[in-house]
Amino acid sequence: MTSPEPRSRRRKRWRPLASPLTRRILAVNLLAPIILMVGLLYFDRYKQGLMRSELAGLATQAEMVAGAVGEGAVTEEAYGFLELNRDMAQTMVRRLAEPAQVRARLFNPSGDLVADSRFILGAKGQMVQVEDLPPPNRRRGWRANVAEAWERVATWMPEDDSLPVYAEKQEQRAEHYQEAKAALGGRTGFVVRTRHGGGLLLSAAVPVQRYKQVVGALMLTADGTGIARSLFQVRLAIAEVFLVVLAITTGLSLYMAGTIARPVRRLALAAEQVRHGHGRAHVIPDLSKRGDEIGELSVALKEMTEALWGRMDAIEAFAADVAHEIKNPLTSLRSALETAARVKDPEQYRRLMAIVQDDIERMNRLISDISDASRLDAELSRAESQPVAVAAMVEALAEVYRATAEGQQLNFTVSVPAGDSLEVQGIEPRLVQVIRNLVANAVSFSPEGGTIALTAGRDGGAVRIEVEDDGPGIPEDKLAAIFERFYSERPKAEKFGIHSGLGLSISKQIVDAHGGTIRATNRTDADGGVAGARFTVKLPLG
Secondary structure, three states, rough: OOOOOHHHHHHHHHHOOOOHHHHHHHHHHHHHHHHHHHHHHOOHHHHHHHHHHHHHHHHHHHHHHHHHHHHHHHEEOHHHHHEEOOOHHHHHHHHHHHOOOOOOEOOOOOEEEEEEEEEEEEEOEEEEOOOOOOOOOOOHHHHHHHHHHHHHHOOOOOOOOOOOOOOOOOOEHHOOHHHHHHHOOOOOEEEEEOOOOOOOOEEEEEEOOOOOEEEEEEEEEEEEEHHHHHHHHHHHHHHHHHHHHHHHHHHHHHHHHHEEEEEEHHHHHHHHHHOOOOOOOOOOOOOHHHHOHHHHHHHHHHHHHHHHHHHHHHHHHHHHHHHEEEEEEEHHHHHHHHHHOOOHHHHHHHHHHHHHHHHHHHHHHHHEEEEEEEEHHHHHHHHOEEEEHHHHHHHHHHHHHHHHOHHHEEEEEEEEEOOOOOOOOOOOOOHHHHHHHHHHHHHHOOOOOOOOEEEEEEEEEEEEEEOOOOOOOOOOOHOHHHHHOOOOOOOOOOOOOOOOHHHHHHHHHHHHHHOOOOEEEEEEOOOOEEEEEEEEEEEEEE
């Protein structure tokens, strides 16, 4: 049975050409022009305005033709009765409607069709229908081809359902058209209809009058090609703008994707390689020269990776140091127990048991300090900083050590500024632990009758805390090494194993977490000799 393919390889194999962030950038930037383009299909208000304008113009033409017919094609019969002259009306309607490229129909007061511009009077008096032939094929430009394609598309689009459908009966009468009926009643009528094959048909009818008497109704009809042409021109202009905007938007989106999505993807791939890879060959790309947030992200990831490797190195070193420090008392303990099994002398047996007891206490103290050091980072990252009065803290610790060190014949002095609390932001129990470690170190090296001085004050934008003793001082080449883990150089008179060598290391770790510094120096006397040790802690003001 074969093992499943690693997850990282599966991701690489199925990774799309365009990242999700690239697709989102394109979608967001292209949304506005696409909505604009879709809006080209719906110009209701503009279309309604065009229809009103066309109907008004059609009504004006109808009034002109009706006026001419009323003056020239109306005959006066007996008793003042007015009647339309069919032959003259047919000729006038035909002649007047032809230049306007509209269809004109004339109805008499009874509703009968008197004249139709689509028909002409033949040689033998019969009516002949006229059909306009399409223009001959000529070389057309791209706009004409686009217009023809748009007309084909427009036929698929649904028309307004509220418009009536135009239907022409073989024998036409005025009552078939509501605008013609309105005109026979002395009013101007307008109607917009749709054709079966698609398109609009606009109609306007006006009364034909002579001496204020309605003698007929003239109805002009025009197709909506003008409206469709105007709408097409507007749509074409917006479409041209859309194509330019689309090209610019796409180019800018791809540029943004190249400057945002691709670098982020590179960083993600590098982080994934660091996570799944072995060794330290995988490097986070350095994009700091960009000078933007992605550059800052690359620097942060790079520093985070280096910090993780540093933390892993520290953990490995810490584990090795712990193993070494625990191994020493274990070796001594095993040796003492093996020897005690063979010893017959009670006094020697008691000494061996005392060694065993000391080793157990040493291991207990060592394990406690190791446990404290191992969880210190997590505790410092979780705890919230609060205002800490350093002056009061130093004075309280001095009082505690005065009360507990009476048998050691040590003197404790405190120097803090009057009326200044020396407030800093920090974790008070841990800052107390730092001062206790420094004072405990000074106590262990101070001779009988010696003085331990605690001083606190302002130093620029920081609070300075100093702990001085009268001991032998620190070797000059060990001033930095004393802060390393498990470093132990104790007084000769001190019992071995009392200290684990982690106190000063823990103190430095706490001070560093508070953004401060800690260093060790030697005090000198008037002759230039070493008069004792001095530890200086600086913490930023709160």
